[in-house]
Amino acid sequence: MAHAENETVTPLPAATLYVLLALASEDRHGYGIIQEVSRLSSATYRVGSGTLYDNLKKLLQLEWVEDYEAQESDSSETRRMYRITDEGRRVLAADVTRMKRIVRVANRMLADEGGRA
Amino acid sequence: MTRLRCARRVYQLLLALHPAGFRERFAQEMLWVFDQSVADTGVCHALADGTLSAMKQWAANDVSPRADDGMFGRVPTQSLSPQLLAQVTILATIVALGFFKLLTQSVPLPQPPKHFEVRRAGWVLCGARKRHPEQVAIPCE
Numbered sequence: 001m002a003h004a005e006n007e008t009v010t011p012l013p014a015a016t017l018y019v020l021l022a023l024a025s026e027d028r029h030g031y032g033i034i035q036e037v038s039r040l041s042s043a044t045y046r047v048g049s050g051t052l053y054d055n056l057k058k059l060l061q062l063e064w065v066e067d068y069e070a071q072e073s074d075s076s077e078t079r080r081m082y083r084i085t086d087e088g089r090r091v092l093a094a095d096v097t098r099m100k101r102i103v104r105v106a107n108r109m110l111a112d113e114g115g116r117a
Numbered sequence: 118m119t120r121l122r123c124a125r126r127v128y129q130l131l132l133a134l135h136p137a138g139f140r141e142r143f144a145q146e147m148l149w150v151f152d153q154s155v156a157d158t159g160v161c162h163a164l165a166d167g168t169l170s171a172m173k174q175w176a177a178n179d180v181s182p183r184a185d186d187g188m189f190g191r192v193p194t195q196s197l198s199p200q201l202l203a204q205v206t207i208l209a210t211i212v213a214l215g216f217f218k219l220l221t222q223s224v225p226l227p228q229p230p231k232h233f234e235v236r237r238a239g240w241v242l243c244g245a246r247k248r249h250p251e252q253v254a255i256p257c258e
Binding site: 029030031034038046048049050051052053054056057080 | 139142143146147149150151153154157158162163165166167168169170171173174177
């Protein structure tokens with residue numbers, strides 16, 4: 001974590017951030033990711049299948065996510081599942097740390113504004 | 118139901134317009150996700166997303182991503198061909214026209230306000246009163 005704290009990180013696009021967050025808790029298939037993104041954002045952010053697979057393609061190439069075939073428990077159909085890698089988890093943690101830092105500064109600035117008023 | 122079936126066909130067409138590599142890997146999954154999520158996301162959103170995806174994939178097809186460049190670091194390996202640009206432009210125009218048609222069909226055109234009709238009836242009565250003041254008793258300003 002200390003390593004991530006000192007690192008300069010390029011901010012992740014919202015869709016990428018949400019996809020990584022959706023995969024942080026468990027492995028999911030495409031539709032599972034869309035549902036989880038909707039749940040995490042309280043339905044304020046919707047990812048279409050085009051945006052999702054465009055992001056998954058990039059994440060697979062960057063090796064932040066990996067995929068594997070798995071059989072669904074309630075049917076005999078096989079689905080491709082996605083799993084976040086250690087590298088993906090590290091990038092996600094670094095971006096969250098970056099955002100925390102911004103929130104900390106913003107809170108301090110807003111508190112100063114409040115004190116002055 | 119027919120609308121959803123038509124939307125599915127259009128989406129299949131959009132998937133067919135994706136670059137071969139992307140299509141072979143993700144098209145089947147994307148269609149399954151479309152089937153599952155179109156009721157929640159809406160037809161227009163899903164089709165717009167599919168169109169953008171096709172354009173993005175064609176644009177990205179000419180660059181090779183490298184893991185060590187990060188999310189945005191990409192190195193062009195060849196330029197976009199004029200033929201490809203023309204294809205993408207034609208596709209975008211067709212889809213934009215389709216969306217425009219969908220939108221104009223679903224949104225009713227504004228009706229003229231009712232008071233306009235009343236005023237027009239008033240003008241007719243005034244005209245009649247001027248011609249035959251003894252027969253039209255309604256006062257006219």
